[in-house]
Amino acid sequence: MLAFIEIIRVLFILIFGTGLLVTLEVWLYGLLDIALLENSLGWMIAFANLIIVFVVYRNNLQFKGWFKSSRSSKLPKLITRTLLVLAMVLIILPLIKG
Numbered sequence: 369m370l371a372f373i374e375i376i377r378v379l380f381i382l383i384f385g386t387g388l389l390v391t392l393e394v395w396l397y398g399l400l401d402i403a404l405l406e407n408s409l410g411w412m413i414a415f416a417n418l419i420i421v422f423v424v425y426r427n428n429l430q431f432k433g434w435f436k437s438s439r440s441s442k443l444p445k446l447i448t449r450t451l452l453v454l455a456m457v458l459i460i461l462p463l464i465k466g
Contacts, residue, residue, distance in 0.1 A: 377433055381425060382421055386418060409462040419454060427442045
């Protein structure tokens with residue numbers, strides 16, 4: 369039962385986290401007169417947001433849930449940094465292309 373509740377929690381974090389990031393990014397890009405949702409660059413932002421939520425979940429939020437596992441561990445620092453740099457590049461790239 370706890371595993372099912374944890375899956376619901378992960379889905380909520382995924383939906384809420386990406387929604388919050390998309391809202392923030394659309395607002396910021398709107399200030400720069402770049403319409404993310406109206407061109408084909410929105411997929412980069414979406415992929416970057418999924419990476420960010422994944423890293424935050426694996427490094428922090430998985431330890432605060434209901435389901436405790438002995439296999440839970442943080443991502444290695446190199447992988448964390450690599451994923452976050454990739455996400456930042458994907459977020460900044462529409463500025464260059466747009």
